[in-house]
Amino acid sequence: MSQVGAPIAFMEHVSIIHTDSGRPIVSDVGFALEEGHCLGIVGESGSGKTLICRALLGLLPPSLHAEGVIRFEQTDMLTASSEETRQLRGTGIGSIFQQPMTAFDPLYTLGDQFVETLGEKLQLNLAGANALARYALALVKLPEAVMKSYPHQLSGGMLQRCMIALTLAMRSRLVVADEPTTALDAANQYEVLQRFRRLREEHNVSLIIVSHDLGAVQMLADSLLVMCRGRCVEAGDAESVFNAPQHPYTQYLVSTRLALICGFRRVLGERNVHA
Amino acid sequence: MSMPDAAPFLVVKNLCKSYPERKPSGWGVKMRPILKDVSFSVRSGEILGLLGESGSGKSTLSRCILGLEAPDSGEVLFEGQAVRYWHVRHRGACSVVFQDYVTSVNPGFRVRDIIAEGCRAGGGGNLPEEGAVAALMERVQLPSRLAESLPHQLSGGQLQRVCIARALASNPYFIVFDEAVSALDVSIQAQILDLLRNIKGDMTYLFITHDIQMATLLCDRFLLLRNGELTATVECAAMYSSMSPYLQELMDSTIVFSSEYSETPTAAWEPYA
Numbered sequence: 434m435s436q437v438g439a440p441i442a443f444m445e446h447v448s449i450i451h452t453d454s455g456r457p458i459v460s461d462v463g464f465a466l467e468e469g470h471c472l473g474i475v476g477e478s479g480s481g482k483t484l485i486c487r488a489l490l491g492l493l494p495p496s497l498h499a500e501g502v503i504r505f506e507q508t509d510m511l512t513a514s515s516e517e518t519r520q521l522r523g524t525g526i527g528s529i530f531q532q533p534m535t536a537f538d539p540l541y542t543l544g545d546q547f548v549e550t551l552g553e554k555l556q557l558n559l560a561g562a563n564a565l566a567r568y569a570l571a572l573v574k575l576p577e578a579v580m581k582s583y584p585h586q587l588s589g590g591m592l593q594r595c596m597i598a599l600t601l602a603m604r605s606r607l608v609v610a611d612e613p614t615t616a617l618d619a620a621n622q623y624e625v626l627q628r629f630r631r632l633r634e635e636h637n638v639s640l641i642i643v644s645h646d647l648g649a650v651q652m653l654a655d656s657l658l659v660m661c662r663g664r665c666v667e668a669g670d671a672e673s674v675f676n677a678p679q680h681p682y683t684q685y686l687v688s689t690r691l692a693l694i695c696g697f698r699r700v701l702g703e704r705n706v707h708a
Numbered sequence: 709m710s711m712p713d714a715a716p717f718l719v720v721k722n723l724c725k726s727y728p729e730r731k732p733s734g735w736g737v738k739m740r741p742i743l744k745d746v747s748f749s750v751r752s753g754e755i756l757g758l759l760g761e762s763g764s765g766k767s768t769l770s771r772c773i774l775g776l777e778a779p780d781s782g783e784v785l786f787e788g789q790a791v792r793y794w795h796v797r798h799r800g801a802c803s804v805v806f807q808d809y810v811t812s813v814n815p816g817f818r819v820r821d822i823i824a825e826g827c828r829a830g831g832g833g834n835l836p837e838e839g840a841v842a843a844l845m846e847r848v849q850l851p852s853r854l855a856e857s858l859p860h861q862l863s864g865g866q867l868q869r870v871c872i873a874r875a876l877a878s879n880p881y882f883i884v885f886d887e888a889v890s891a892l893d894v895s896i897q898a899q900i901l902d903l904l905r906n907i908k909g910d911m912t913y914l915f916i917t918h919d920i921q922m923a924t925l926l927c928d929r930f931l932l933l934r935n936g937e938l939t940a941t942v943e944c945a946a947m948y949s950s951m952s953p954y955l956q957e958l959m960d961s962t963i964v965f966s967s968e969y970s971e972t973p974t975a976a977w978e979p980y981a
Binding site: 622646647678684687689691696698 | 761762894895897901918919920921922924926944947948961962966967968970
């Protein structure tokens with residue numbers, strides 16, 4: 434049993450090191466995620482955002498290893514056996530990847546993949562897994578016909594929702610979403626983010642969202658980690674970091690984002706004049 | 709500034725295009741309409757946006773304009789001439805920058821050669837003059853030390869700058885940007901948009917995007933494409949006078965970042981230094 438107030442995911446002084454050369458790729462990152470909360474990780478591409486997620490999942494590439502403390506609930510992810518971490522992935526930590534097209538096997542229907550995953554993770558028989566898959570797809574408002582579709586027949590947004598359905602079906606306690614909206618177009622982005630918000634509110638799932646899109650992170654995150662060149666340059670409450678960034682890199686991120694949307698804000702301002 | 713009553717630079721009249729699609733039975737093909745009776749015109753010197761969801765026919769429309777695709781019916785007229793003649797008579801006058809900068813350059817070419825190819829295309833196959841490539845690289849703010857680099861050694865933003873330099877190399881006066889910034893990091897997008905604005909001069913841009921925030925930032929007006937139909941032409945300066953339910957829906961589903969921070973971006977921070 435997890436005690437009240439204990440963080441669901443915890444990292445302290447985590448460095449991710451290239452084993453052959455001894456060169457650190459990520460150094461000295463730490464955070465504590467409370468149950469039911471959402472952590473946002475922002476930063477440029479190549480800053481080590483994805484590696485932190487993979488370290489938490491125990492899925493670092495073989496050429497890298499992590500040092501420090503990484504805990505999920507009571508499990509130490511660095512000393513746990515690979516079988517233990519495998520058991521935790523899916524039911525404990527669900528993951529949603531950036532490229533919806535490569536996250537599923539192109540040769541099998543989504544129904545097959547749902548049934549295989551659910552059968553393995555939750556020890557369900559065929560009928561049970563089928564029923565659960567249908568139920569989960571209905572939760573994310575996808576038609577049942579999706580079960581018989583191959584990944585290439587669905588849009589990126591629909592596949593993204595399939596992944597969310599999978600984490601819902603497995604009742605993951607923590608969902609790690611790595612750039613979940615980057616590959617989607619604007620209308621789908623909004624829908625997927627709404628889905629995440631509901632995931633948190635209705636199912637009390639904790640969330641780690643990784644993105645370079647500050648708008649998407651702002652919509653969900655309570656706390657924030659700003660990464661730059663493998664280091665955490667700023668951390669704290671999301672609203673205060675966004676409103677009063679301290680580090681020059683964070684200031685740069687926020688101000689360029691604001692510069693990008695100034696045209697749209699001008700138009701929105703016009704609406705207020707008309708109203 | 710273009711005059712409103714000047715003859716339009718590009719006219720698209722009743723354009724229809726469909727692609728063959730296998731019938732559900734698996735036997736035979738049926739034609740699936742992608743563009744349905746699209747008509748609009750581009751004024752000389754303006755930045756026209758083309759906004760639509762994925763699958764709405766934006767790229768097909770741009771391919772018809774570039775002469776890469778023949779329409780089923782309807783016309784594309786550049787300065788009053790049919791598109792296939794105009795492109796031949798005005799070599800290099802029209803350029804394009806695509807979304808996927810990795811696949812749009814030859815991975816075995818050095819940056820210098822990639823840009824020189826554009827010069828040759830615009831100069832009747834002649835090798836570029838001494839210093840022409842260096843001048844182009846300076847124009848897109850690429851450090852000259854990158855001239856001998858291979859594409860995989862550059863970051864996304866740098867590579868997209870190479871593609872823009874190549875597009876500029878043929879001295880075009882019309883450039884199509886097909887989702888040219890969508891694949892870049894948000895902070896790099898701002899830099900590339902700045903660059904596009906700086907190099908514009910009196911060129912005409914067709915800027916294709918799915919992001920309404922980009923469209924309102926860069927364009928004078930934009931066309932709204934939905935399921936192959938042109939639903940509206942929106943003047944950015946007077947968006948609310950041409951409000952439609954679909955436009956409203958798009959605006960409502962836009963994720964707007966807000967912050968009380970008010971400093972202007974400083975160029976001092978170069979993420980890929």
